[in-house]
Amino acid sequence: MTTNGQTQQFDKTAFKAAVEKHLTTTYANTPTTATSRSWYLAMGRALAEITTGNLLETEQQLAEEKVRSVNYLSLEFLIGRLTGNNLISMGLYEDVADAMKEMGHSLTDLLEEERDPALGNGGLGRLAACFMDSLAAQEYPAVGYGLHYEYGLFRQSFVDGRQVEAPDAWRGLEGYPWEVVRPELNQTVNLYGHVEAYKDENGNACRRWVPGMTVEGVAWDLPIVGYDNKSVYPLRLWECRSPAPFSLSRFNDGDYVGAQYSALEAGNVTKVLYPNDNHDQGKALRLMQQYFHCACSIADILRRHIGAGNKIEDLAKLETIQLNDTHPTIAIPELMRILLDEYKLGWDAAWTISSKTFAYTNHTLLPEALETWSEALIAQMLPRHMEIIFEINHRFMKLVEQTWPGNNEVKRKLSIIEEGSQRMVRMANLCVVGTYAVNGVAALHSELVKRDLFPEFDELFPGRLTNVTNGVTPRRWIKYCNPGLSALISEKVGNDWPNKLEKITGLEKFAEDKAFQKRYMAVKKENKQRLADWVKENMDIEIDTNAIFDIQIKRLHEYKRQHLNLLHILSLYHRLLNDPSFDMQPRVFFFGSKAAPGYALAKDIIFAINKVAEKVNSDSRLGGKLKVVFIPDYRVSLAEILFPAADVSEQISTAGKEASGTGNMKFALNGALTIGTMDGANVEMREEVGDENIFIFGLLVDEVQKLKEEGYDPYRYYHADSLLRAALDLLETDEFTPGKPGQLATIRHNLLDGGDPYLVLADFADYVKTHEKIDVEYRNQENWARKAILNTALMSKFSSDRSIRDYANNIWKLKPVNR
Numbered sequence: 069m070t071t072n073g074q075t076q077q078f079d080k081t082a083f084k085a086a087v088e089k090h091l092t093t094t095y096a097n098t099p100t101t102a103t104s105r106s107w108y109l110a111m112g113r114a115l116a117e118i119t120t121g122n123l124l125e126t127e128q129q130l131a132e133e134k135v136r137s138v139n140y141l142s143l144e145f146l147i148g149r150l151t152g153n154n155l156i157s158m159g160l161y162e163d164v165a166d167a168m169k170e171m172g173h174s175l176t177d178l179l180e181e182e183r184d185p186a187l188g189n190g191g192l193g194r195l196a197a198c199f200m201d202s203l204a205a206q207e208y209p210a211v212g213y214g215l216h217y218e219y220g221l222f223r224q225s226f227v228d229g230r231q232v233e234a235p236d237a238w239r240g241l242e243g244y245p246w247e248v249v250r251p252e253l254n255q256t257v258n259l260y261g262h263v264e265a266y267k268d269e270n271g272n273a274c275r276r277w278v279p280g281m282t283v284e285g286v287a288w289d290l291p292i293v294g295y296d297n298k299s300v301y302p303l304r305l306w307e308c309r310s311p312a313p314f315s316l317s318r319f320n321d322g323d324y325v326g327a328q329y330s331a332l333e334a335g336n337v338t339k340v341l342y343p344n345d346n347h348d349q350g351k352a353l354r355l356m357q358q359y360f361h362c363a364c365s366i367a368d369i370l371r372r373h374i375g376a377g378n379k380i381e382d383l384a385k386l387e388t389i390q391l392n393d394t395h396p397t398i399a400i401p402e403l404m405r406i407l408l409d410e411y412k413l414g415w416d417a418a419w420t421i422s423s424k425t426f427a428y429t430n431h432t433l434l435p436e437a438l439e440t441w442s443e444a445l446i447a448q449m450l451p452r453h454m455e456i457i458f459e460i461n462h463r464f465m466k467l468v469e470q471t472w473p474g475n476n477e478v479k480r481k482l483s484i485i486e487e488g489s490q491r492m493v494r495m496a497n498l499c500v501v502g503t504y505a506v507n508g509v510a511a512l513h514s515e516l517v518k519r520d521l522f523p524e525f526d527e528l529f530p531g532r533l534t535n536v537t538n539g540v541t542p543r544r545w546i547k548y549c550n551p552g553l554s555a556l557i558s559e560k561v562g563n564d565w566p567n568k569l570e571k572i573t574g575l576e577k578f579a580e581d582k583a584f585q586k587r588y589m590a591v592k593k594e595n596k597q598r599l600a601d602w603v604k605e606n607m608d609i610e611i612d613t614n615a616i617f618d619i620q621i622k623r624l625h626e627y628k629r630q631h632l633n634l635l636h637i638l639s640l641y642h643r644l645l646n647d648p649s650f651d652m653q654p655r656v657f658f659f660g661s662k663a664a665p666g667y668a669l670a671k672d673i674i675f676a677i678n679k680v681a682e683k684v685n686s687d688s689r690l691g692g693k694l695k696v697v698f699i700p701d702y703r704v705s706l707a708e709i710l711f712p713a714a715d716v717s718e719q720i721s722t723a724g725k726e727a728s729g730t731g732n733m734k735f736a737l738n739g740a741l742t743i744g745t746m747d748g749a750n751v752e753m754r755e756e757v758g759d760e761n762i763f764i765f766g767l768l769v770d771e772v773q774k775l776k777e778e779g780y781d782p783y784r785y786y787h788a789d790s791l792l793r794a795a796l797d798l799l800e801t802d803e804f805t806p807g808k809p810g811q812l813a814t815i816r817h818n819l820l821d822g823g824d825p826y827l828v829l830a831d832f833a834d835y836v837k838t839h840e841k842i843d844v845e846y847r848n849q850e851n852w853a854r855k856a857i858l859n860t861a862l863m864s865k866f867s868s869d870r871s872i873r874d875y876a877n878n879i880w881k882l883k884p885v886n887r
């Protein structure tokens with residue numbers, strides 16, 4: 069460990085020369101003509117030279133020392149911009165700002181030139197990014213394995229209030245300066261074909277896969293830079309290419325399309341990130357992506373293991389593989405196939421290695437999100453894997469029979485193969501059977517995994533099901549995104565809190581300190597101004613920073629209940645116009661959210677919020693008390709402006725549906741007060757900050773279940789509550805869509821006639837009442853400041869460093885290796 073990152077070794081003159089060299093030789097520009105973008109690219113390349121060197125040295129050291137590592141397999145890594153964050157980890161932010169200033173450029177402006185690598189949908193992908201950051205910060209040997217999508221999550225714009233999607237070419241024409249291609253690590257991946265039986269030289273009966281198609285995996289490494297240390301780990305992203313780019317003879321014969329067919333087909337595999345992480349896509353290309361990712365990653369793990377002189381039998385001793393959700397489940401039969409068919413191990417030996425190598429994280433209980441693949445599709449694309457899955461299931465069913473003799477009901481429930489008109493493979497069941505640990509992502513969620521999702525598995529494999537509560541990295545989510553608050557924290561508790569978040573508890577004793585409260589609130593005000601400026605510049609909406617900034621930013625989904633928030637806004641609109649005695653603190657409601665392109669209701673909710681915003685923001689009758697801002701193209705770099713500016717954080721999912729949430733943690737760390745249900749990590753946040761510093765409302769998990777069992781009738785709430793009725797009925801009128809009544813009515817219909825599956829109406833009254841409480845509490849600014857400070861001070865549990873230590877100590881049995 070160094071005490072100040074790599075600052076001691078920074079040679080400003082050499083760095084400036086490297087930037088100029090890249091500006092001229094890599095990007096063919098001269099210092100006088102270059103644009104800001106070229107300067108940013110050249111600076112990025114110069115910095116990447118340092119990190120690539122460290123990455124290679126770290127790799128070599130870990131191989132030589134034969135240490136145990138974790139391999140984090142995820143189809144998504146929502147890393148966000150790397151430059152600013154890496155500068156902080158390297159301890160070079162000020163030095164580089166200085167160097168660039170001498171070259172005539174402001175570092176902050178240059179950082180704005182970076183496009184977000186949006187290689188994930190939401191919380192699941194962002195968690196993977198926080199985890200990589202925490203692994204490197206604490207020097208737990210790790211490799212992240214993902215896909216090198218040509219297009220990240222779509223770019224969102226609004227046309228007449230409706231979401232329009234466009235491809236996101238995140239690398240630009242020039243490529244991404246932080247990535248480096250590693251041709252020596254390329255892998256060959258097989259698909260389709262058939263399985264044949266043969267006898268080996270000793271006359272043993274064997275099986276082998278005769279593939280029908282082959283593609284190539286190209287490795288791109290992004291550096292994950294350890295904060296305040298010299299370890300740099302790879303985030304290795306695989307790009308799919310055809311081994312033969314095109315057929316020259318067909319091209320010469322004039323068949324231009326046919327000549328490139330195989331390249332087109334291969335290129336499709338990593339062309340786009342599927343904009344869905346909570347649905348079973350049911351698309352062959354998605355399965356191909358998953359297998360391609362796993363095949364490349366497993367082959368690379370084995371290359372490292374064997375290449376370092378280790379025996380295959382020691383794989384589970386030196387490597388562990390964490391499956392981030394079920395998306396990489398096919399890695400289990402892939403490793404089994406290699407152990408059986410290539411290393412020629414017997415089934416039991418192979419299974420012992422494989423099942424001690426893999427662990428699995430469950431991120432959701434939503435039934436539609438529990439992936440299944442048709443057996444026919446797997447058998448066609450991966451025939452040998454399907455055989456292996458059958459064998460795993462066959463042996464597992466024997467165990468079930470031993471435990472519950474003659475109980476076909478339990479067999480049907482636990483089987484990896486779901487019977488029906490089309491037989492399906494249940495990936496979550498395969499994960500529980502084929503791993504040594506299964507964790508949920510917050511205490512409540514993990515309890516529900518045991519109690520409701522996998523109770524019999526818990527009985528069969530005692531201790532396998534466990535919990536690791538999520539966390540977020542304090543480097544990006546305080547130090548980088550909130551410099552004002554960071555300076556204040558450092559002044560009070562010292563400089564080392566970014567990798568020792570326990571220290572932040574030291575702020576607790578300043579919560580009552582009037583002078584500190586003033587300074588803390590002044591920082592909040594500056595952050596609100598930064599957001600207001602962004603909104604003015606990009607959306608031409610004026611907002612007052614004295615208003616309460618109330619923010620909901622997350623994927624659009626009915627269970628996350630952006631429409632509950634909308635109904636509350638409609639109720640305020642109604643009261644301001646119809647109830648002369650009604651008074652409220654001015655409020656600005658912010659939303660940031662993308663809807664999966666095929667999710668019609670989610671898109672209708674976006675449309676409705678935008679239409680309400682249009683009307684409300686220009687309605688002088690409201691006296692500026694109510695504004696609504698839907699930030700387009702919500703992404704990590706905008707989150708970095710939104711979290712620090714929030715007064716109120718909306719975490720309002722139906723209890724039992726949000727596995728954890730991580731935005732809730734980022735808001736609270738940055739001093740926003742949560743309005744939330746007893747769901748996911750909100751429950752643990754409440755334990756940390758105390759009931760008086762969080763606004764909890766709504767039905768509890770068991771109450772939700774009970775109400776549903778009893779027969780939930782949304783009309784009962786509609787008829788009983790005139791405010792709710794007024795809000796819902798506004799959606800039928802043309803109040804927000806002049807001359808076009810009914811344009812927003814689908815939401816109302818879904819709630820009233822569609823059965824309101826997420827109990828929006830049942831929670832409405834308590835939600836409104838709790839918001840009224842917030843309104844009152846905010847009026848007393850000293851009281852609010854105290855609560856906000858306590859939220860920052862009492863969030864240390866939710867550092868992803870703690871999450872990673874939990875994984876390392878309780879699951880992976882991993883030790884840090886210092887460089």
Ligand code: H2P
Pocket residue numbers: 189190191192193195345431432509538622623726727728729730748
């Ligand atoms: C999901 C869960 C969140 C959880 C996150 C990380 C899938 O994220 O729903 O509750 O915090 O994984 O474990 P998201 O909905 O944001 O895509």
